[in-house]
Amino acid sequence: DADVTQTPRNRITKTGKRIMLECSQTKGHDRMYWYRQDPGLGLRLIYYSFDVKDINKGEISDGYSVSRQAQAKFSLSLESAIPNQTALYFCATGTPERGEQYFGPGTRLTVT
Amino acid sequence: DAKTTQPPSMDCAEGRAANLPCNHSTISGNEYVYWYRQIHSQGPQYIIHGLKNNETNEMASLIITEDRKSSTLILPHATLRDTAVYYCIVRGRSNDYKLSFGAGTTVTVRA
Numbered sequence: 125d126a127d128v129t130q131t132p133r134n135r136i137t138k139t140g141k142r143i144m145l146e147c148s149q150t151k152g153h154d155r156m157y158w159y160r161q162d163p164g165l166g167l168r169l170i171y172y173s174f175d176v177k178d179i180n181k182g183e184i185s186d187g188y189s190v191s192r193q194a195q196a197k198f199s200l201s202l203e204s205a206i207p208n209q210t211a212l213y214f215c216a217t218g219t220p221e222r223g224e225q226y227f228g229p230g231t232r233l234t235v236t
Numbered sequence: 237d238a239k240t241t242q243p244p245s246m247d248c249a250e251g252r253a254a255n256l257p258c259n260h261s262t263i264s265g266n267e268y269v270y271w272y273r274q275i276h277s278q279g280p281q282y283i284i285h286g287l288k289n290n291e292t293n294e295m296a297s298l299i300i301t302e303d304r305k306s307s308t309l310i311l312p313h314a315t316l317r318d319t320a321v322y323y324c325i326v327r328g329r330s331n332d333y334k335l336s337f338g339a340g341t342t343v344t345v346r347a
Contacts, residue, residue, distance in 0.1 A: 128279070157335075166323070166337030167280065214279050216335075223268060223327075225335055227279030 127151045128228035130215050136234045145200045145231050147215030156198040157216040205235040240324045245342040254311040258324030261305040267328050271309045273320040314345045
């Protein structure tokens with residue numbers, strides 16, 4: 125089984141709809157992250173969480189919110205989706221000791 | 237974190253070593269060099285990281301110059317499955333939330 129799972133893997137939604145992307149991890153890491161990737165570009169950090177009670181905005185948090193339900197679960201919500209939020213979204217986990225991050229398979233979101 | 241410069245693309249023959257360069261001339265003493273790769277639209281995959289010494293694991297080797305201003309990722313025997321975008325990232329361990337992906341190097345392994 126994958127260490128980091130994301131659901132759904134693909135989603136098409138309409139402008140103005142609320143949508144939630146979910147991420148679960150079995151690596152036992154405290155730190156979790158949400159990134160988005162636009163075609164031909166690198167990843168940009170949306171939100172990150174160092175533990176259940178510590179959530180921080182990344183470089184592009186406007187229009188997004190997150191919830192850390194447990195150590196293993198970190199959800200990303202788009203309160204009112206807009207077309208320019210069409211992108212590939214990745215969840216990741218990590219530890220400060222080693223510094224690397226482990227990524228999920230991604231969710232391809234299309235907002236029409 | 238220091239900025240990195242990588243060539244936009246490179247080709248490699250299957251079975252041969254692939255040497256991927258990265259310049260990071262403004263790296264500071266406490267910053268590490270990390271390498272990740274992303275196979276088409278999949279989640280990025282951690283490859284290796286290092287501070288000063290050369291490092292090797294089951295995936296690759298990392299050679300860091302003595303002045304630490306550049307490094308080379310070596311894939312010893314490239315396979316078609318190594319075709320991916322490779323990212324060189326410099327960051328301090330205390331800033332581990334900041335994983336800044338640039339454009340990377342698109343590596344195409346040809347049969």
